[in-house]
Amino acid sequence: MSERAPYRVQGRTGEWELVLGLEVHAQVASNAKLFSGAATGFGAEPNMHVSLVDAGFPGMLPVINKYCVEQAVKTGFGLRAEINHVSVFDRKNYFYPDLPQGYQISQFKQPIVGEGTLEVERDDGSRFKVGIERLHLEQDAGKSVHDMDPHWTYVDLNRSGVALMEIVSKPHMRSPEDAAAYVKTLRTLVRYLGTCDGDMEKGNLRADVNVSVCRPGQFEKFMASGDFTHLGTRCEIKNVNSMRFIQQAIVYEARRQVEILEDGGKIDQETRLFDPGKGETRSMRSKEDAMDYRYFPDPDLLPLELDPAWVKAIQATLPELPDAKRERLQSQYGLSAYDAGVLVIEGARADYFEQAAKGVDAKLVSNFTTNELLSRLSKDGLEIDQSPIPPEDIGGLVALIQDGTISSKIAKEVFDHMWAGEGAPAKIVEARGLKQVTDTGAIEKAIDEIMAANPDKVAAARDKPQAVGWFVGQVMKATGGKANPAAVNQILQTKLGL
Amino acid sequence: MAIDADTVRKVARLARIRVEESALEPMAKELTGIMAWIEQLAEVDTDGVEPMTSNVAIKLPLREDVVTDGERQGAVLANAPRSDKGFFVVPKVVE
Numbered sequence: 001m002s003e004r005a006p007y008r009v010q011g012r013t014g015e016w017e018l019v020l021g022l023e024v025h026a027q028v029a030s031n032a033k034l035f036s037g038a039a040t041g042f043g044a045e046p047n048m049h050v051s052l053v054d055a056g057f058p059g060m061l062p063v064i065n066k067y068c069v070e071q072a073v074k075t076g077f078g079l080r081a082e083i084n085h086v087s088v089f090d091r092k093n094y095f096y097p098d099l100p101q102g103y104q105i106s107q108f109k110q111p112i113v114g115e116g117t118l119e120v121e122r123d124d125g126s127r128f129k130v131g132i133e134r135l136h137l138e139q140d141a142g143k144s145v146h147d148m149d150p151h152w153t154y155v156d157l158n159r160s161g162v163a164l165m166e167i168v169s170k171p172h173m174r175s176p177e178d179a180a181a182y183v184k185t186l187r188t189l190v191r192y193l194g195t196c197d198g199d200m201e202k203g204n205l206r207a208d209v210n211v212s213v214c215r216p217g218q219f220e221k222f223m224a225s226g227d228f229t230h231l232g233t234r235c236e237i238k239n240v241n242s243m244r245f246i247q248q249a250i251v252y253e254a255r256r257q258v259e260i261l262e263d264g265g266k267i268d269q270e271t272r273l274f275d276p277g278k279g280e281t282r283s284m285r286s287k288e289d290a291m292d293y294r295y296f297p298d299p300d301l302l303p304l305e306l307d308p309a310w311v312k313a314i315q316a317t318l319p320e321l322p323d324a325k326r327e328r329l330q331s332q333y334g335l336s337a338y339d340a341g342v343l344v345i346e347g348a349r350a351d352y353f354e355q356a357a358k359g360v361d362a363k364l365v366s367n368f369t370t371n372e373l374l375s376r377l378s379k380d381g382l383e384i385d386q387s388p389i390p391p392e393d394i395g396g397l398v399a400l401i402q403d404g405t406i407s408s409k410i411a412k413e414v415f416d417h418m419w420a421g422e423g424a425p426a427k428i429v430e431a432r433g434l435k436q437v438t439d440t441g442a443i444e445k446a447i448d449e450i451m452a453a454n455p456d457k458v459a460a461a462r463d464k465p466q467a468v469g470w471f472v473g474q475v476m477k478a479t480g481g482k483a484n485p486a487a488v489n490q491i492l493q494t495k496l497g498l
Numbered sequence: 499m500a501i502d503a504d505t506v507r508k509v510a511r512l513a514r515i516r517v518e519e520s521a522l523e524p525m526a527k528e529l530t531g532i533m534a535w536i537e538q539l540a541e542v543d544t545d546g547v548e549p550m551t552s553n554v555a556i557k558l559p560l561r562e563d564v565v566t567d568g569e570r571q572g573a574v575l576a577n578a579p580r581s582d583k584g585f586f587v588v589p590k591v592v593e
Contacts, residue, residue: 037568055574066563
């Protein structure tokens with residue numbers, strides 16, 4: 001765990017520090033909605049995936065989806081959090097055209113999941129812990145389209161009623177990079193668990209960012225006492241849907257708050273929107289409209305009681321989690337923290353690596369997977385499970401290096417042919433005659449010929465041993481790069497009398 | 499609990515119900531009376547009594563994750579005062 005200096009804003013009156021908390025909305029990867037039997041699929045015609053419950057028709061009653069409850073519990077376990085065996089659904093009341101019921105069914109006082117922790121990994125491999133405040137289940141709203149007509153707003157309720165897990169962190173993040181790293185780690189976790197597909201482009205995972213600024217030292221007082229009055233007033237930036245925007249929004253918002261405070265002003269606790277085009281945040285709601293959601297328990301829904309045996313059964317289905325997997329890859333295969341980190345970002349990557357590493361040098365397999373394969377895949381916009389090279393062939397390639405059949409340099413060439421779909425590495429090496437020449441007779445013959453043709457170079461090399469490199473190059477050229485470099489060097493040393 | 503005209507104005511606004519200025523004061527009086535009547539319940543000692551959430555002994559029923567509904571755009575839009583290309587159409591809302 002490494003402590004890192006928080007992000008600082010240099011003001012006219014001194015330094016300011018950032019305090020950040022995130023609310024991440026993760027769409028549950030379910031077939032049907034949270035309280036109705038309508039489908040959740042993306043890209044349908046408007047208002048096709050809508051039941052009369054989702055459209056808020058009078059007299060329609062919600063019935064909760066068991067699978068969604070299970071995913072919330074599973075995610076709770078992934079966050080090492082307390083599972084609340086009794087939780088309650090409340091109505092959050094507000095009016096907006098894409099909220100046909102006039103309220104959102106959410107959980108206010110008694111969420112399904114309580115406090116937990118997420119260990120976050122930064123890009124450089126260092127780690128820090130973020131406290132989780134809670135996770136609750138709630139309905140998504142519909143979508144308002146404002147640009148189809150100058151005078152009218154178009155409303156599509158396909159998303160209305162889709163299950164969301166709102167995951168609320170404690171205000172434990174201190175820099176834009178750490179906030180992005182938190183979202184990244186959380187995304188990896190829900191993808192491992194299979195509870196959310198983590199697709200930020202489709203809006204299936206999005207973040208509200210709470211930003212406040214304070215003087216150095218105040219955060220430590222807050223951490224020691226839990227007293228929020230040590231911190232500044234926060235603003236909430238709604239629905240930021242990429243890692244880059246999260247960071248941009250925070251940087252802008254911190255600067256804005258510092259300027260207000262240094263001019264002697266006060267921060268209004270409010271909801272703001274991030275405009276990616278302008279790179280700035282702006283106020284969303286006017287003050288006289290200050291939100292008063294008037295939460296109360298939804299009379300249509302009884303409290304959600306979880307059978308302890310069911311909760312245990314859910315826990316038993318948990319896969320190996322990313323941090324445990326990273327540690328195992330390091331200890332079992334001797335990988336560096338960085339390589340292990342790259343592999344565990346996607347469960348499928350780690351699976352691929354483990355398949356490929358069976359019985360061969362794991363470090364070499366990791367190099368081929370993380371360097372060659374992943375960069376090719378990302379260039380072609382492919383995921384690892386779409387790789388044209390099966391994991392066994394990466395293992396096969398490494399086996400050929402290990403038994404001296406090919407050099408690592410030739411292996412890269414073989415890899416290119418594998419990528420081009422020419423089949424298994426052994427077959428490619430055979431068909432293309434890429435076998436490493438370890439036959440000293442053949443190497444000697446090549447060296448003799450080169451020495452005979454270049455007496456001046458021979459003299460030069462005897463004077464200046466560094467010039468031997470020229471000979472190595474020539475031998476490689478003569479043998480099509482297949483000569484064993486160690487053998488070439490050794491024979492050259494002898495023949496040149498160095 | 500006494501309810502004043504300002505509270506009535508605020509609640510009416512939150513509920514999107516129009517209440518004429520002249521009706522605020524009488525309604526405040528009426529609501530104060532209703533609240534006082536309900537507050538009699540507070541006289542009952544409920545220490546150690548679990549809140550009752552239902553008068554029938556059933557648990558929250560759970561549904562399987564199966565698509566059983568939807569695909570009824572026509573019915574969903576049938577009562578909409580205005581619709582176009584499958585969307586509900588409402589007066590412009592600006593954020």
